[in-house]
Amino acid sequence: MPFSQFLGKSIVWIAGALWILVSVVWLTVTSLQVRDILPQETALRQTLLTADEALIELNNQLGFGGFIHNFKNAVLRPAEKQSYLEAFQQNALAIRRSSQQLLTYCPDLGLQIGALLSTVQEYEDKAEFLAQTQLTGPLEIDPLVRVSDDNAIEALLDIVHQSQVATIQHAAELDQRKTRLYGLSALLLFGIIVTALGLYAYALLIVQRNRANTEAIRLSAETVEGMNAAILRLDTDGEIEASNKNARKLFGDILEPGSEPLITRLMHSFPSVRSEDPLFRAFLGMSVDNEVGLYTLPDGSQRYLRILGMPRSNDLEDRKGVIEVSDVTEKVVADTLKEQNRNVLVLGQMARGIVHDVRNINATMRFTLMALAKRGGSEDAQGLIENANAALSASDQLTTRLLDFATAGQEEMSTYPLSKVFDTLRSMSCGLSLGDTAIVIEPASDTACLSGNPDALLAALINLVVNARNALSKVPEVQGEIRVSVVPGETVIGHQGWKICLVDNGPGFPDAILAGAQPGRIKGEGYGLGLSIARSVAADMGGYMDLSNRPEGGARVVLELPAALADPDHDAEETGDSAAPILVVDDSHTSAWLVTRELKALGYPTLIALTPQEALTVIRGTALRAVISDLDLRDHMSGYDVLAAAQTVTASLPVMLFTRTPELAKGHPEVPVFGKGKDMKILLTHLQAELEKSGNAILQE
Missing domain, CATH: 3.30.450 (Beta-Lactamase)
Incomplete structure (x- = not known):
């Protein structure tokens, strides 16, 4: 046991024992004092009795038949003067004796007793004169021996009153003292009982703690023995x-x-x-x-x-x-593999962006070659067109293999908290930093949730941070700072969304990028494919990316993303009324589901097709209201092929392309093209206008 704990417990026991000991001694002394009060009460009663007897005797000696009475009779009855004077002398002696007793009991009565004895003395002087005179006529003698009794009577009354007051005061003092001692005794006894109970409870607590500590030590020993470490x-x-x-x-x-x-x-x-x-x-x-x-x-x-x-x-x-x-071998190996997988994912996202751009270009070139082939021409020209188509097919096969590598053969989608992505990015910020550049990842709200591939979003953010870091390296005189945050936002359709903002204090974006040029086409700037990857990820999640330069200097990238969606099934599905649906064709079920959600809000029934073959089956067997297709659909077919097949069945059928790279879809001027994410509202407005022209629109109240 540590010395401090031992000392603390010892102090408690010593203090408790000392308090009980002092209380017992004090209680004993108090009990002795209480015991001493009993004789004092007896003595006080005896004193009061003696004083009362003396007072009664004094009153009797002065009253009728007493001192004054005998003096008056000695004056008025000369024949019996001698006997009355002797009785008078006895009365005087009794008065002096009683006065002395009262003075002993109550010294404060000295003034009153003195006044009384002064009157007695005056009577005694007159009695001596009366004994020596030979006058026998009472009327002659009375004026010579007359004494005023007023002072004596007043003194006697005062003595009676003061005696009563003194009696009450002495009794009250004894009662107060007795009450005080009884109260102190009760308090000490209560303190002793409480202290004893407290020490008993403390002893029980120590016993319980010792048992708990013993059990904890036993469990700790078992735990330590059974630990993996x-x-x-x-x-x-x-x-x-x-x-x-x-x-x-x-x-x-x-x-x-x-x-x-x-x-x-x-x-x-x-x-x-x-x-x-x-x-x-x-x-x-x-x-x-x-x-x-x-x-x-x-x-x-x-x-x-x-x-x-x-x-x-x-x-x-x-x-x-x-x-x-x-x-920690397994953890270290797992973390290493996770880091390798993340690097592969970043490469996959880069490859995916490249593949989609190349396939969109291939689709436009194939559609253009088909148009040239229909116009006819020399055999050499037709041969060149066939060679070009063969090259495009080979290019499609290569891009398909690369796309399968990039997406692992399927689109991964889940609903996840944005804080998880931000925490991972924050843990990687030290490795991403260069020189004195500070990378600040602000906390994300617990309510911020997104739908999509969290690793894809992480790859996009890593690329944006790396781009900002590289831009800051070109201005070494600036203390670089990159800040990533998230705030509530709203999609172009009005749904709840989240805005991921990345800002820096570097040189900002070139005007060409802000004007819409592809980052990879600006030579020597070092932007690479980072912005393309981020834009592709945002489009796959149903959002878009916005670029700008800050007034105070530096670049700003904003990813406007919709809030978490219901996790849709990844099979082709029909929603709403089955009569004359709108067909949505997209190899990304997330993108297709986002479009159908808005169409359902307008009251239109919808069908989803994830492959060109599914789309062609629906087109051949279902009366459609309109067709919206992505440009790149794999399987050696593009959105142009699907839309052409739809208009072959119904020439007036409204068709339109909805792609994340609308600037590359220029092969068919009669097909309207809209960009995913940011152009959603424009797409819906155009669709409603086309359906009104064909008489198939559902009018909104």
């Missing part, structure tokens, strides 16, 4: 004090005490370990913070080990501490 505990001398089974399995005989120090035994069993190695430092009792290294184990196998060294103190002489060694 190797756990070692070093003693002060740097030798193994304890280890679990994984440690014994990993290090074997190294852990057994021997004539050589532990660090020497380690270097013999792990020859590749050097002094700067984390495993070496951990076995020396130094701090190691989850460092990973590749080691050749005694059995000859190579494993990635993560080392965590936790010394007890910073004192190099004290090697006591804990070492945790985890085998």
Whole structure:
């Protein structure tokens, strides 16, 4: 147990015991004081009784038949004067005796008793004069011996009153003292009981804690023993004090005490370990913070080990501490494969963008060659057209193989939180940074969710960050900063969306790019395919990319993307009323579903075809209201082929192309072409106008 905990527990027990001891002593003293009050009460009652008797005696001696009465009779009855004077003398002695008793009980009555005795003395003086005179006529003697009784009577009344007050005061003082002592005794007794109960509860708590600690230690020992990591505990001398089974399995005989120090035994069993190695430092009792290294184990196998060294103190002489060694080979290999897969994905996205652009160009060239072939011409010209078509077919085969590689043969779609992509991008920002350029990835809202391929979006953002980094490298005098953030947005149709913004403080975009030129066609600028990849990814997700230069300097790229969609089925499907549907042809089910969602909102039934063969089957067997097709559809066919087949069946059928590269779809001037994402609203407006012309429009209220 640490000394601080031991000291804390000792203080509690000592303080509790001292409080109980002091309380018991104080309670004992208080009890003795209470016991002493009982004799005091008895003495007070006796004193009060004596005082009352003295007061009664005084009142009797002064009252009727007493002191004054005998004096008056001695005056009025000369024949019996001597007997009355003797009785008078007895009364005077009794008055003085009672006065002395009252003065002893209540010294504060000295003034009143003095006034009373002064009157008594005056009577005694007159009585002595009366005893010596021979006058026998009462009327002659009375004026000579008359004494005023007013002072005596007033003094007697005051004595009675003061005696009562003193009696009440003495009784009240005893009661207050007794109450105070009883209250203090009760409080001390309550304190003793509470302290005893508190110590008892504290003892129970300590017992429970000890049991819990014992159980925790047992569980901890079992947990440590059963952990996947190797756990070692070093003693002060740097030798193994304890280890679990994984440690014994990993290090074997190294852990057994021997004539050589532990660090020497380690270097013999792990020859590749050097002094700067984390495993070496951990076995020396130094701090190691989850460092990973590749080691050749005694059995000859190579494993990635993560080392965590936790010394007890910073004192190099004290090697006591804990070492945790985890085998992270699978994780390291998995992370390496994941990084390789991400690089492959980036390459795949680049290849996909190239393939789509090339196939769109091939489709335009094929349509142009078909038009030339219909016009006729010399045999040489027809031969050249056939050679060109053969070359285009070979080019289509190559692009198909490259596209299969880029997409792994299928379109991957899921609904995912944008924060996941941002977290991954943030973890890669150090590797993407160049020089002093700062890459800031702001947190994404938890509610920001998208539909599509998260790895594709990550590849797009990586390309945009790399483009911005390369642009900043051309202005070394500027402290470069690249900032990526996301804010709520709205699609061109009015649906909820999210705007991913990337800004930098570099030289900005050239005017040619802002005017719509393809980045790859601007030589020497270093933009490469990054912008094309980002634009393709945005289009695949039903959004678009917007480029601009900031007024304060630097470039701004905004990816306007729709919020997460319901995860649609990837089979061709029919939605809405089956009568005269609108056919949507696109090899990307996500893109097709985005179009059908808007058509359904307008009240139109729809059909989706993911391949040219599906589209041709629908065209031949279904009365359609209109056809909207992507340009690049694989299978050696393009959107031009599908639209031409549709108008062969119904010449007046409204048809239009909806592609992410509308600038490359110029092979048929009579077919309107719209760009995916940004031109969605224009597409719907044009479609509604064409259907109104043909009388197949559904009028909106």
